[in-house]
Amino acid sequence: MSEAANPDVSVLSLEPVRARKPDWLRVRAPTSVGFAETRALMRRLKLNTVCEEAACPNIGECWSQKHATVMILGETCTRACAFCNVKTGMPGPVDLLEPMHVAEAAGALGLEHIVITSVDRDDLPDGGAGQFVKVINELRKHAPNTTIEILTPDFRNKAKRAVEMIVDAGPDVYNHNLETVPRLYPTIRPGARYYHSLRLLDQVKALSSQVFTKSGLMVGLGETPLELHQVFDDMRSAGVDFLTCGQYLQPTPRHAKVIEFVPPATFAAYAAVARSKGFLQVAASPLTRSSYHAGKDFAEMKAKRVAALG
Template sequence: MSQKPRHPEKINKPFSPIKKKPEWIRSKIVDSKIFFQTKQVVNQNNLVTVCQEANCPNITECWSKKHATFMIMGDTCTRACAFCDVKTGKPSDLDIFEPTKIAKAVQNLNLKHVVITSVDRDDLVDGGSEHFYKVVKATREKNPETSIEVLTPDFLRKGDAYKKILKADLDVFNHNIETVPRLYTTVRPGARYFASLELLKNAKKSNKKIFTKSGIMVGLGENKEEIIQVMDDLRSAEVDFITIGQYLQPSPKHHPLNRYYHPDEFKEFEQIAKTKGFLLVSSSPLTRSSYHADEDFRKLQDARNKQLECHQPQ
């Protein structure tokens, strides 16, 4: 006869229960009709979006504006970052028709600005840089007036593979630093903090005309001083634009949420970052890498123009 467990209340108890969201974290729906039109374009072209795969809290608002962030090279990542909701495993082969599909979807949605990201593909010799290049090239050819932003992996141990992407005609090179260096071994174990910094620094060095961008999540267990240090490190790498957003724990199996930051704290981070010399800062609970990316690109252009005007000889 089997014995009853001594602690039945502990059976199937989540390892890291999800904290209740505060009232200031609320998704928005602007136009449900346009939302489903965007979804239709994505589905008809058999595309993957980070909006869906990463369970982004802004999907209803962004898709209601026909804004979607395309995720290339499949929906399966070779890494298992503790914060991310994208599935991990053995990826499928690259879709040779994906560049054409992305270009067509951008045209169908009439996007003025598009963000193209990807899963990590450590299984590929070049980390997928050649495929990235082809997607950007096809998108540019079919949509010459659309500004293009890439949000890339770190291409760790892939040498100069990242340089192939920079040969494409892109406007913004984005790579997220994600968190403070102390937390990398638990939050982002497959990556290296200083390798990510070096990638951003080299991207700017390779092409001074492009804007460089990076983002950090807060609420993972970092402190204020560490966040400020990341700001300084990113400015040392000549990053133009920093995004700061609240980490939202996807499930009890993911990295535990340490705490929710108040909107006033995000405003303080914004002011601090501006004093560091970033051209643009986006800091709020729902800020994400591609949230309002089209509007932010125009702000970046304006900020650079003002900067150039200030350096003009009188």
């Protein structure tokens, strides 16, 4: 059996990791006043968060600082990805008050930057794109100084207009995660298609060169360094500005196994390779997630673009 804490474990190993998490992946249980206040606000406004639904390890840190990633369109997903802790099933009706509640939450939390994501809604004609537009419009009206980052599903089998209408609404950052390397899609992300997701990112940049594009990857699922480097190249070919890369953690025994706990030094190496390929911003560490430190990273990325333009 592989030793999880051993940084020399081969990325090619097919033996699932069953040892305890290494020290670099351990976080404190959330106990702060800020955490309790953020949770109370989400409950009052009947808002879901990916922080809770996806069992994010950073929830204690982020919520204590009153940073939360809102998950719109309900808490039930129509997909069943092998890595995701969000429940699968037939979702309920779209909440018509949700856009106003998101804007109210942004104001109550005093957010300079907000991240909005959603479950997959294959049951809706537009995949839920219209709800993203309504949320963006409400935020622009009631929280005009808050920058907006959206993390959308792939809108697979939906009209091209789904992506166009969101870009037209003018988010500051459009994020769509590739999640893993193409070889692992059939087992890790069976309802999605790698090249469809890549084309979505390319489409966003083609529609608006001003919108920053972002995508994320999980490691520790059995991918190889060369496969990751190829994905970096694919992202850059699609014009992606910002790469996030973090350790996959198995939410429950029924989810995909962790093949390797990737040590921090390897993340640093991946970040160096990614920066050499031209990303404006790279966040790579064991605890990195799509929306982790998103506001700070957005400000840095924006400054880099301004500097690059002279």
